[in-house]
Amino acid sequence: MRKDVYERMRYFVRENIKPNYSAIARQYGVDPRTVKAAYLRAINDEATVRKQSKRHSKLDGYQDIIEDKYTAGCSARAIFDFIVEKGFTGKYTIVKDYCRNFRKTQTKKATIRVEHTIGLSAQVDWKEKITMTDRNGVPHTFSIFLYVLPYSKFKFLKLTLDQKQDTLFKYLFEAFKATGGLPKEIWFDNMSTVVDHKSSDFHHHRFNERFLSFSHDAGFHPIACRPFRPQTKGCVEALARTMNRLKPYDGEFSTINDLNDIVNRLANRLNHEKSQSNNQKPIELWAKEKEHFRSLNHDLVRCFDSDQTRKVSRDSMIRFQNHQYSVSPNYIGKEVEIKPTTDGKAIHIFYQGVEIQKHDLTNRQFNYDPRDKRAILKSDLMKDKTDEEIDKYMLNDLSIYDQIGE
Known part of the structure; x- marks a missing residue:
């Protein structure tokens, strides 16, 4: 069995995503039955791993917290002190060994290339509170709405002066229009306009009711990324870092409209530059990907133009x-x-x-x-x-x- 197909199916099993056998088969150049077999094997292997890991340990109930905090850059000692306050009764050496093994596992995982399915998903985030100064020395603070398609790496950027829910809905609608339709699923950061924090806990997210209604009317499946897990939305995280390319324009614009034009030009350049991950231009891959999108419901304007x-x-x-x-x-x-x-x-x-x-x-x-x-x-x-x-x-x-x- 092809290892790359199997690893891809393991990802789908872990993320609880039902794969499209035919689409993935075309992507990897194999028979759809091969993809299905790999998926079923991944389900069985994952069940076996979970069964074997059910042995009682003092770390039970703390593993997710340790992994999330360690991924966020916390030391093993700091994590140990943190979970002791939450009731952990084990010793520091157990936490230290767990962190060491987790680091080795993540390093090994990083060597496995994740292939994104065409037309499957998009990732959304904000580049928050950027401050730039105009030619008159007046500071302007703004945010940038970020929308990226992981398969083609096609980007949609929009300068905004707030991060309200109506603004999110409006720019999602504009992103759908600009990219030719909707993917099946969209990954979001743990933002308050999407997730109801009062009804959520560290492990389980509950979406805001108004946002859920919008996603249902639009026709996409929303997925909330877990805190301290930037790798689950790596494409949009990389795009956020790319916003540093706005720095040379500090002091080189007159109005917020000029700055908006600069952001639009940056988006256009990014879509015509070869991506480092696949050495292809996003604009060229997007021309193929948009054929797999769902059609846009133009009645969505009622959700934000009220x-x-x-x-x-x-x-x-x-x-x-x-x-x-x-x-x-x-x-x-x-x-x-x-x-x-x-x-x-x-x-x-x-x-x-x-x-x-x-x-x-x-x-x-x-x-x-x-x-x-x-x-x-x-x-x-x-x-x-x-x-x-x-x-x-x-x-x-x-x-x-x-x-x-x-």
């Missing part, structure tokens, strides 16, 4: 989809409701059920209604000027759009 509330900033602005839109200064500090139009081209802004403003959605960072702009100027920068002087200033100096928002 009515939303925002607090009006001191600049008399509300933020929507990473852009800012004006309202009257009378509403500074108050909660307003945003309702997108059905065509997604405009928003209506309400306060206590009364519409107070409407804006067309644009790509500009700051968007002002002339009446709001006049009121903002009169309340602060030009409070001693007449309406005529303010109108003349607005006509002669279009740069006021940027000046007010700084």
Whole structure:
């Protein structure tokens, strides 16, 4: 029996994934019956290993904690002290030996190349709280939504100013559109917008109900990665490290829109560069992989484009989809409701059920209604000027759009 096929089936058994015999057979150039035989053998071998490991040990109930903490870089002594506080009654030497054997096992596993099945999965994470400075010395803190297809290594990146659940849903939807459909399963980090931490424990995750509803409507199977196990989502972890390639642009952009363009260009370059793991361009493998994806349910927009509330900033602005839109200064500090139009081209802004403003959605960072702009100027920068002087200033100096928002 081919060892590579068997090892692949062992991975499926351990991760409790039902393999597609035909797809894997095409990938490895074998008969589907060979794949099935390897899968059944892997199930039997795994059952035997589990049965043999049922002998009573003082480490029982602590092995997972030891492995997770050791993988996270903790020393055997630190782990021993940690589990003693949790009731462990064994000696330090048992923990030290377990850590040594675990390291040897992981080193051996690392030499076995894992082949990803075409169209099977995607991995999702955030590159959190990156701070870069623009040409004027103003710092901008942002995050990047990361979506990668392990088989083709095709990447989708999106700059975002928050990590809310609506933002996650919106960029998942955009990722599905950009990559041509949905894989069967998506791996997520242990993020609060996905996992209900109050109902979960260290070993078992319970998904957030709203997220589960979204995944069901979209048609993918969500999988939550265990804490301190970065190897389970290695592709997206590697992509997060690649975001260091943004550093040369520190101090080289003017607005957040410029920075967004830089992120988009980086994604395009990454998809046209040969991957170190397979020496192939992601864009070329993706052209084949997208044929295996499920079709996108465009009705998903209702999951994140529903009515939303925002607090009006001191600049008399509300933020929507990473852009800012004006309202009257009378509403500074108050909660307003945003309702997108059905065509997604405009928003209506309400306060206590009364519409107070409407804006067309644009790509500009700051968007002002002339009446709001006049009121903002009169309340602060030009409070001693007449309406005529303010109108003349607005006509002669279009740069006021940027000046007010700084």
